[in-house]
Amino acid sequence: MVFLNNDNPNYSKADGELMQRALDIAAARLNITDETDAELGTLARFVRAAFIIGNRDVEAMAKFAVKAVLIRRKNYL
Numbered sequence: 001m002v003f004l005n006n007d008n009p010n011y012s013k014a015d016g017e018l019m020q021r022a023l024d025i026a027a028a029r030l031n032i033t034d035e036t037d038a039e040l041g042t043l044a045r046f047v048r049a050a051f052i053i054g055n056r057d058v059e060a061m062a063k064f065a066v067k068a069v070l071i072r073r074k075n076y077l
Helices: 011-027 038-052 056-076
Strands: none
Touching: 011 038, 011 056, 038 056
């Protein structure tokens, strides 16, 4: 539950819910189920980046984050 922190002054509850849905979709697509997995944090950062540049489509944010992580994986092999 990375984005569902009510104490975050930077995002509204609706924004947090939007980003959380995108993160959940992206994590499911990459089969990341462990909340302590470092790659989940990476996904969250890419979801946040998509949000910051103005993307508000959950599917598009998830797709952006998944692609970014896959590229990152490829570069670290």
